[in-house]
Amino acid sequence: MSPTRTTPVPDPSPIVSVATGFMAAKQLFAAGEVGLFAALADGPLTAAELAGRAGIPERSARILADAMTGLGLLAFEDGRYRNEAAADAYLAGGKDTLDLRAFLAFWDAISYPHWRSYTNSVRAAAPSPFDPALSVSPELFHNGVGAYNALHALMLAEHYDFGAHTRIADLAGLSVEFVVQAAARNPRLRATFVTPEATDPDSVDERYRDRVELRTADPRTEPVEGTYDLVLLEHVAHRFDADGNRAFLRRAREIVEPGGRLLLVDFFLDASDGRGIDPLLAGEYLVVDGTVVYPEDVARGWLAETGWRWLETRPLPGSPRVLIAEAI
Numbered sequence: 482m483s484p485t486r487t488t489p490v491p492d493p494s495p496i497v498s499v500a501t502g503f504m505a506a507k508q509l510f511a512a513g514e515v516g517l518f519a520a521l522a523d524g525p526l527t528a529a530e531l532a533g534r535a536g537i538p539e540r541s542a543r544i545l546a547d548a549m550t551g552l553g554l555l556a557f558e559d560g561r562y563r564n565e566a567a568a569d570a571y572l573a574g575g576k577d578t579l580d581l582r583a584f585l586a587f588w589d590a591i592s593y594p595h596w597r598s599y600t601n602s603v604r605a606a607a608p609s610p611f612d613p614a615l616s617v618s619p620e621l622f623h624n625g626v627g628a629y630n631a632l633h634a635l636m637l638a639e640h641y642d643f644g645a646h647t648r649i650a651d652l653a654g655l656s657v658e659f660v661v662q663a664a665a666r667n668p669r670l671r672a673t674f675v676t677p678e679a680t681d682p683d684s685v686d687e688r689y690r691d692r693v694e695l696r697t698a699d700p701r702t703e704p705v706e707g708t709y710d711l712v713l714l715e716h717v718a719h720r721f722d723a724d725g726n727r728a729f730l731r732r733a734r735e736i737v738e739p740g741g742r743l744l745l746v747d748f749f750l751d752a753s754d755g756r757g758i759d760p761l762l763a764g765e766y767l768v769v770d771g772t773v774v775y776p777e778d779v780a781r782g783w784l785a786e787t788g789w790r791w792l793e794t795r796p797l798p799g800s801p802r803v804l805i806a807e808a809i
Contacts, residue, residue, distance in 0.1 A: 508548040510589035513582045517545055518572035525561035587625020591617050599768045608771040630656035636797040638662035649711040652700040657684050659715050664689040675700055701728040705736050712737050715746040719772045730787035737808050745804040749777035756796055
């Protein structure tokens with residue numbers, strides 16, 4: 482006979498929810514690969530109709546669709562499934578939307594199997610060697626990274642007003658899409674994208690090529706011509722050590738006019754705000770290549786040391802956070 486309890490039994494749901502997270506991810510990857518969301522692009526379907534449209538057995542279609550409904554990506558009404566807004570915008574393959582299915586394929590083929598070695602990385606605080614049997618095409622890698630960076634650029638443009646700026650510089654960023662998105666929202670804006678390796682001119686939307694200049698230089702060691710009212714450092718912080726980050730921040734301060742702004746876009750750790758995506762991506766960077774997601778207060782210290790005053794931090798949905806600073 483069990484003892485009488487005077488307090489409720491703790492709810493185990495958070496543990497089970499996290500422990501089954503790998504199942505949720507694999508269901509999502511499979512749904513994207515078989516075209517589940519694309520099949521629903523034209524409207525709601527029953528499980529049988531969805532199976533026929535996606536070309537998979539009805540049993541599989543129902544499992545995937547119910548899983549995506551439970552995860553908030555589909556809705557189920559009157560016996561039919563339909564895409565929710567996020568799935569419709571990013572996973573259904575619309576012509577004028579950002580398609581994140583290449584990003585899902587990247588995580589499924591590269592990150593997902595590699596995370597099996599994550600505990601070794603935790604013990605060593607170092608990346609794990611990739612399985613030599615894991616064959617990944619350069620195209621899959623390039624398309625996946627490009628899609629996720631494009632999402633970050635879109636979210637930054639949606640949550641920061643580029644209308645107040647006319648001259649911006651992106652120093653050593655990973656994607657020209659950030660300045661393209663900024664230019665798309667401000668016809669007065671001219672942007673300079675400066676990277677150590679040459680950037681393909683075709684990577685810039687032809688509508689904005691007359692306002693986006695591409696330069697090849699290492700901003701840490703080579704001068705950057707011009708004066709700007711905004712400098713963007715996107716996905717720079719996690720790739721360099723403290724001295725490297727200070728060098729970038731000093732260079733940014735040199736080329737921005739007094740009162741100009743800095744956007745430091747990356748994942749940063751701050752347990753006080755409860756945002757889960759930053760430590761998750763910190764684990765991804767640790768196991769894959771050993772790059773570092775720094776605590777936010779460390780990054781703020783670099784700002785103070787290099788002539789910047791931190792103003793605020795804005796978390797970007799499904800993306801990094803942006804530290805906004807002003808030149809002093």
